[in-house]
Amino acid sequence: MQLQFHQVRYFLALARTLNFTRAAQECNVSQPALTKAVHKLEQELGSALIHRERHLTQLTELGKMILPTLEEIFAAAEAVRLQARSYQKKTVARLKIGLVPSVSAALITELLLELARIIPNLRVDLCEADASGLVTMLLNGEINAALVGDAVELPERIDRWPLFEERCVLVLSRKHPMARHTVIPLVDLQEVVFLERVGCDLAARFKQACFVNHPGPKVMHRSDQERYLQQMASAGFGAILAPEHAPRLPTLAAIPIEGDPVRRGVQLLAVAGRQYSPALDAFIKVARVRDWTDALHKLRRASAPASSNDKVSKAGAQGAGSLI
Missing domain, CATH: 3.40.190.290 (D-Maltodextrin-Binding Protein; domain 2)
Incomplete structure (x- = not known):
């Protein structure tokens, strides 16, 4: 079995949008091309991944089962591509992240270290503001991403991914x-x-x-x-x-x-439809596949009283x- 990188990318876009037209637009390809690639991926795996019934699109049980694995594969492949591109360009990769007061920077330090290992010229800027202030900063392009709680109303232009x-x-x-x-x-x-x-x-x-x-x-x-x-x-x-x-x-x-x-829940925000920099794209992918349960356990253990x-x-x- 040989999975093609673009097939995985198209399937992940389709799993995220559950709409062939929007997935094709997100991947900047025609809808027939996306449909054909997903169908070839299904043939490689020997079973359907997408169930279509009129205008309703849903993942099959196999599609749901392999989704996390394909996300990890895609994130790893993107990290390698990003590392090679970064080495060739030798440019500073800036990543500006906003945090609400109730989200500790300790939550993302290990994640940022992972990115720094594959992006040697990574430069991270952290700032703090309330949720409405961070949304304004996102829309104005002052920050690339934000971590906020779940008790905030967000405009349609903001994409969100629940983390934990x-x-x-x-x-x-x-x-x-x-x-x-x-x-x-x-x-x-x-x-x-x-x-x-x-x-x-x-x-x-x-x-x-x-x-x-x-x-x-x-x-x-x-x-x-x-x-x-x-x-x-x-x-x-x-x-x-x-x-x-x-x-x-x-x-x-x-x-x-x-x-x-x-x-409360914590969610990751970015502006919908805006082109991601390689650093932001890698940050979002790594954050979404991260084992946050383990990360929280480590932080709680680190804060426990020393013997x-x-x-x-x-x-x-x-x-x-x-x-x-």
């Missing part, structure tokens, strides 16, 4: 009385003094989920700098609501809330992430 879902936890000093809890009861939240992260997209969801029948949360201190709030929490000024993945100071504990009432025989890692000591 996670719970939020209460972050407080290890000397705080509640730090001894394994789970924070919902009723106890009414007594907590909170430190609020200005512009965080989790605040409204937290209030709706945990304080619908009670006034609150009780916010006493605010800042637009995460490190300031972590230092204040460490000193005992209050608690922070943060995504579970967010790295934190070793003097802080992260305690789950009863019933995990605050959960008496271990040294505190620099990543945990510096901290990064988001707060309400």
Whole structure:
């Protein structure tokens, strides 16, 4: 069996759009050419990948099963092509990424390292803004991609790819009385003094989920700098609501809330129809096939308290992430 690169590319476009016309436009080929290539791919695999019934197009069970594998194959092949092209051009490959305050840069550092290995001249610019600000920056061409939560309305011109879902936890000093809890009861939240992260997209969801029948949360201190709030929490000024993945100071504990009432998804955004640079194209492909469950597990483990025989890692000591 010999798979052709263009056949895989056409099938992935069709799997994404479920429309032969739009898939052909996305691949810049005629619809008959795309249909013929997908049919040849089905012949190579010995079974149908696409089921067409009038105007309805769906993946078959085989199509659904092999889709992740073909995405990985395509991403790897693109990475090789990009590396060769980069070597020939010897030009700086710029990648500008925006993050909302509730998404830590620690989430994408390993991903960016993967890209840097295949793009030696990669230059990454990171910036932070709220979701609406990042969407505006995307449309204006100030950034190439953005990672935001799922509680934001997006214009049709923005493409989105869900990456993962996670719970939020209460972050407080290890000397705080509640730090001894394994789970924070919902009723106890009414007594907590909170430190609020200005512009965080989790605040409204937290209030709706945990304080619908009670006034609150009780916010006493605010800042637009995460490190300031972590230092204040460490000193005992209050608690922070943060995504579970967010790295934190070793003097802080992260305690789950009863019933995990605050959960959110993280999605990757880019402008639809805009030509991707090789660096952006590789970033999107690698992000979409990444094992985010494993990545989140590593971050949580890195933020866990060190044992008496271990040294505190620099990543945990510096901290990064988001707060309400």
